Amino acid sequence: MGIGHACADLPADNIGQEKLAFPPEPHRAYIVDVEFESMVAGRVVVVDPDQKRMLGMVSTGFTAPSTLSRDGKLLYTADLFYSRGTRGTRTDVLTAWDTSTLSPSWEVVIPSKRSMSLTQRYSIGTSADDRFVYIYNFTPSTSITVVNAESRSVVGELAIPGCVLSQPVGKRRLASLCGNGSIQLITLDDAGKEVARSQTRFFDPDAEKLVERAVNVGDTYYYTTTTGTIRAVDLSGKEPRILPAWELVQREADKKAGWAPGGWQLMAVAPKLNRLYVLMHDAHEPMKWEDPSPIIWAYDLKTHKQIGTLEAPIPVWSLRATTDDRPLLLGTNVEGGLEIFDLLSGKHTGTMDKITKTPSQVLSH
Known part of the structure; x- marks a missing residue:
């Protein structure tokens, strides 16, 4: 005896058709994943760090x-x-x-x-x-x-x-x-x-070895050396204006411990707070300054003073701060996740685990 089967019409799948909000939410982030294991095909993963939710992805070459x-x-x-x-x-x-x-x-x-x-x-x-x-x-x-x-x-x-x-x-x-x-x-x-x-x-x-990976507030760009000297240049005028240099490591005990900046995209700025955030590690070794770190130091860009320390549960490789007046600090960690900090409270608010494979950079609006 033959066994028949029933079929029913299903609604069309809406995958890929849902639009994201415009203007974009101020905390929406775009994580650039270079995919070390198959670099011919990378991706940009789009996330909502407030809701800790993936919004979509684009494939890149x-x-x-x-x-x-x-x-x-x-x-x-x-x-x-x-x-x-x-x-x-x-x-x-x-x-x-x-x-x-x-x-x-x-x-x-x-x-x-x-x-x-x-x-x-x-x-x-x-x-x-x-x-x-x-x-x-x-x-x-x-x-x-x-x-x-x-x-x-x-x-x-x-x-x-x-x-x-x-x-x-x-x-x-x-x-x-x-x-x-x-x-x-x-x-x-x-x-x-x-x-x-x-x-x-x-x-x-x-x-000195100046790292080319600057961050900016408007047309003022901030660079660091591998040992922690900040050099800045204001490019808003007709001619560049070189600003006074200052040091990231300011306490004698920190100098003796060998603290210095490290990471890939190792700095971020929150323009509405006028603050600089830098990945830092102790026991600095000259050839390992790109190593990730869970430690982030915060600075007031007006006074150049260190004003706080943040710590992630997993070492971070690259930083990005959102540009709104309630900014987040976002850091790609070494396990492919995203570390999230609320910069008004100075608290770590969570991790989006393994949403990418080898993230090298974070973008935000």
């Missing part, structure tokens, strides 16, 4: 540097693909993802030059008015591809020999840190073409 547009509408990734997956013809594209749908809004093919390295701040950035996107190249000569986001086209390439990354400055300028100890400042016109360039002495590369 080979350690793609990522950034957000200033208006909050787009997530940019500089993707790299091979026609045979791990080999074949290389194609580089700038992809603009809609932050509400997490789907591609548009893309433009860019020169196959962008830096193939672990993602960090200012490997990609945007002008203050969102007209231009800047992509850092390393071949090993260094340059910056300029993309006009309005015309969705590549409009030029800026050679920056001996310099690295591109920190956006206002609407039409960008800065790079140079190996000769200077800050290079390039001015563009409204077409994205270079109209001026200058170099200003900033530090002594023979005397």
